[in-house]
Amino acid sequence: MWLESLFIIIAYLLGSFSSAVIVCHVMGYEDPRTLGSGNPGATNVLRHGGKKAAIITLVLDILKGVVAILMTKFITDSALILALSALAVFLGHLYPVFFNFKGGKGVATALGILVTLAWSVGLAALATWLIIAFSFRYSSLAALTTAMLTPVYMFYFTGVLEYILLATIIAILMLWRHRRNIRNLLNGTEGKIGAT
Secondary structure, eight states, X not given: OHXXXXXXXXXXXXXXXXXXXXXXXXXXXXXXXXXXTOOOSHHHHHHHHOHHHHHHHHHHHHHHHHHHHHHHHTTOOOHHHHHHHHHHHHHHHHSOGGGTTOOOOOHHHHHHHHHHHOHHHXXXXXXXXXXXXXXXXXXXXXXXXXXXXXXXXXXXXXXXXXXXXXXXXXXXXXXXXXXXXXXXXXXXXXXXXXXX
16 A cells, blocks of 8 residues: 555655646746736746647646646556546645645646546546637636546546545636636636736
């Protein structure tokens, strides 16, 4: 059990590397936590650093989830340990120990987790995000809709209790992290994708 515990800790530390902050620093842009929404995520980087920086941030955030799950699958096929590792990397992204516990909202990292844990759920979640994002041009609305539907997808495609609970916890945390976006959506002041 000590090995599994170690991998869960490593997953959290992996999640704690803020791709947005590191990418912006390397590319000479300002810290995304000081600009716009203040969120160190791909959407905010897109607004203030451009497409290249945003794509790199997005890919790295997805990879954090992918690597954490693949790493854990290397030592165990326990649904509980895999779910705990997934939650650890997600929490690392939200509350990174290396960046004063001020992280992103976890959308891309959650996608990496889902695609690697249960590819059918990951594809359903990605399809949901794309449909909502392209239809309404609100990244936050797409993320919120996807988060709420993911536990349903997990139940339908896997039926694994640990994964359903994981998806539910992630959905709740995403709703909490998007609380300002929810207020902005209700007030009609939320920024759209591609808007300057």
